[in-house]
Amino acid sequence: MSTNLGWRTFLVLVVLGGAIALILTRPVRLGLDLRGGTQIVLEARDTENVEVGGDVVDRTVEVLRRRVDALGVTEPTLQASGSRRIIIELPGVSDPDEAIRVLGRTAQLTFHRVLGVEGPQAGPSPGSSPGVDEDGEEGQLVLPDESGGELRLGR
Numbered sequence: 001m002s003t004n005l006g007w008r009t010f011l012v013l014v015v016l017g018g019a020i021a022l023i024l025t026r027p028v029r030l031g032l033d034l035r036g037g038t039q040i041v042l043e044a045r046d047t048e049n050v051e052v053g054g055d056v057v058d059r060t061v062e063v064l065r066r067r068v069d070a071l072g073v074t075e076p077t078l079q080a081s082g083s084r085r086i087i088i089e090l091p092g093v094s095d096p097d098e099a100i101r102v103l104g105r106t107a108q109l110t111f112h113r114v115l116g117v118e119g120p121q122a123g124p125s126p127g128s129s130p131g132v133d134e135d136g137e138e139g140q141l142v143l144p145d146e147s148g149g150e151l152r153l154g155r
Helices: 002-025 054-071 096-104
Strands: 037-043 077-081 085-091 116-118 140-144 150-154
Touching: 037 096, 054 077, 054 085, 054 096
Parallel strands: none
Antiparallel strands: 037 085, 077 085, 116 140, 140 150
């Protein structure tokens, strides 16, 4: 019976030693309240064209997540709260105005005239994408540059 007690004591000491080693070697992760940072609460409103629902909020959270990733924040938290609110926590971000500017920017879609295609194909074939031939080989799209030159996109 004493050998059984000895093994149990030894096992408890090994587990305690391992726990102490983990505590001493791992850095403590401070939360937003101790580390400092920014918390932003957004609330969606209905418009003439869109009625806010769970799917709209979920899509908005995903768009905001990509924008937060562009900020380079470590361990951000984005979560829907209720059916209309989104809570964003950004640890380590000390300038809330900059964060709001990045999160609130409007996406821009622009159209450019294509001057031509260089590479595997001279022009798009029916049912294919411009710049991609039947074998999936990509060419370069030639676009006008702001300076009056040409800009090439693709391989």
